Amino acid sequence: MGCQCSTFDKHSEARIDLTEPFSEIIRSQINEYQVLLYSKSFCEQSRLAKQLLRKNSIQFEYFELDNMNDDGQAQSALQTFTGKKATPYVFICGKFYGGLKELQKGLESGEFKKGINAL
Numbered sequence: 001m002g003c004q005c006s007t008f009d010k011h012s013e014a015r016i017d018l019t020e021p022f023s024e025i026i027r028s029q030i031n032e033y034q035v036l037l038y039s040k041s042f043c044e045q046s047r048l049a050k051q052l053l054r055k056n057s058i059q060f061e062y063f064e065l066d067n068m069n070d071d072g073q074a075q076s077a078l079q080t081f082t083g084k085k086a087t088p089y090v091f092i093c094g095k096f097y098g099g100l101k102e103l104q105k106g107l108e109s110g111e112f113k114k115g116i117n118a119l
Contacts, residue, residue, distance in 0.1 A: 025074070052103060052104065082096045
């Protein structure tokens with residue numbers, strides 16, 4: 001499966017082994033990246049989340065769920081994992097942080113950057 005992913009504005013094709021259950025793929029990705037965003041290319045809240053991260057000079061990776069050829073399985077796994085239905089899904093240091101509202105609050109309070117720097 002290919003998907004669009006990026007560190008800031010670099011675009012590359014990611015390959016994922018489809019024989020792995022999606023929950024394991026998601027867990028692996030969450031643990032691989034310090035800051036990870038699952039988004040949709042047409043979602044305004046996802047666009048704003050990426051914009052906020054860039055504005056705050058936070059390096060992150062993202063996967064566009066609508067560009068994955070997986071019949072919605074990745075988003076279903078994310079919904080099960082997080083209990084949240086809508087994008088964006090923001091993860092830091094292997095843990096679910098929240099969506100756009102939580103990201104905005106965390107950046108305003110400084111909590112988000114503290115979570116990243118806690119490594």
